[in-house]
Amino acid sequence: MKNGKIILFIIVVIALILLKRCFKDIFSLSDLVSIITAIIMYVTVLVMKEGNETNSRLNRLEQIENTIMKQIEFHNNLLKRIYVNYESVGRGFGFSNAPINAYGEEAFEILYNRLKQIYSTMPGNSYKSRFDMNVEENRIKDSFTQLYKEYGVLFGNYFKNLYLLVKYINGIDVKDFPRSYYMDLVKSQLSKYEILLLAYDCIWIQDQPKGQNFIDFAKECNLLSALETNELIKSVSPVKHTDIFKDHYGIIFREPVEFTNT
Template sequence: MADIPYRFILAVAAIIVVGAARIDGGWWLRGLFYRMVDPEAKDMRAAPFGLLVLAILLTIAMSVLAFSAWFFNGAEIQDVGAFLDGTLTPIFTFITVIGLLLTIVIQQFELRLTRDEFARSANALETQIQSTDRQNFESTFFQMLNLHNSIVNAMDLRNKEGGQTSTGRDCFKTFFVYFERMYHNNMEPNDGDKISSAYKEFMDSYKQDIGHYFRYLYNVVRFVDESPVVDKQRYMRLLRAQLSDYELLLMFYSCQTPIGKRFGQYVVRYALLDNVPRDKLLVIFHENLLPAAAALDKDDFTSEGT
């Protein structure tokens, strides 16, 4: 084998490989290695395949070179064997390493698939939990809304003077007439004090008839406010649609008093008084109190619906 310039051929091949490795400003082999060990790389299976092909080509090239020297140049078979042993052993070792890396890559790929599946399962579970929470909330909300309507429908108010009986939502018109009378009979010089004093007198007289209504309505609104649902305004609009003009009027005047202070924060936040009939206010200038209690003027709220 002394006459065969295989060391020269190997040197030239090495120079070619090293030169070809520098492509587009980056090391090709390094790029292959990075893609091979990166479980997020979409083409990571191509990296060990490329290295495997390179090892096979080198093995074929060395074998052809050795047998060409034996067949054409008359080299001793022992020299050919020694040459193949010295050159192919590192190549086969390299192929073994490639196989190990390929195993690691496959494991990483499977791990990525498992992780993605876990992520999809977690997202699906979260979506299911959110859907279940919404269903539970809506079930409770509409049950509370039905109970609120039952409370209204069960109202029965007898007018002692005329002997007439008001039932259901008609009672609120009668309540407002009583409150209006108390307001105009009140002698407080300040209008804010006059509203508070008249409303306190009204509640002292009819608390047993209307107190549970406002307490339950307050708890319905509070339930929606404290719920985890995102579109709370949607449910508040449904609630607001259940309220009659005289219910809104009494709620409006309640919010002007210390009695309705806690309820007032929700009334402002969700514009529950947006549809209060301004023409039925006790005096016309009370309309100036409305934006503070309703949070939004009627024209400003049309984009959200009524």
């Protein structure tokens, strides 16, 4: 942009000089100098304006990136503070000085296993239409509601903060902002069981306007790309949970990769 303006300035000056030669009786030397001076001032103002806009944008990008990194750090601190007592879920070690609580990623594994237990014990007579996808989704929501009643005080803020972080990154509209990089950075913080529980949390809570729910961002930002579909809850009905994500929310998962010895 700056080089283009300089080239334009040179062309205009050359044109004025040629005009001076052709119409020397009309333009005096002082007229030519005044015109060239005015053009120089105009180009200078444009260049300064462009430079100020660039600096402002770069400063804004720096502020945004600092905010994101602080929020990621805060999110990781929230994760570390999440804990589940081993004995409360029948995992006591039975010896002195044994660890009492599971923290962070390990706590999420226990929470996810608890969700599977709740799901498997949901009263069957409440879900009579086994082939109805909406009925199966309601069973998932009821199961997560029960999990939240038991442990929501521990992981509620975790998911709220993750939602706000993803929404913030997705909503940034500044030139040259590497949105995909920071979204991938957020996704890289999530462990296997965090992603699994996130998937069901996205189905469970949908209290925002259309397009602003966590499930909407999960689709738009591909948040669940690393989800291991073979670890999803085994449906008690013919309706697969991957089909709910696909048919109700447009989220399609890659087939799990199977490794064999050759």
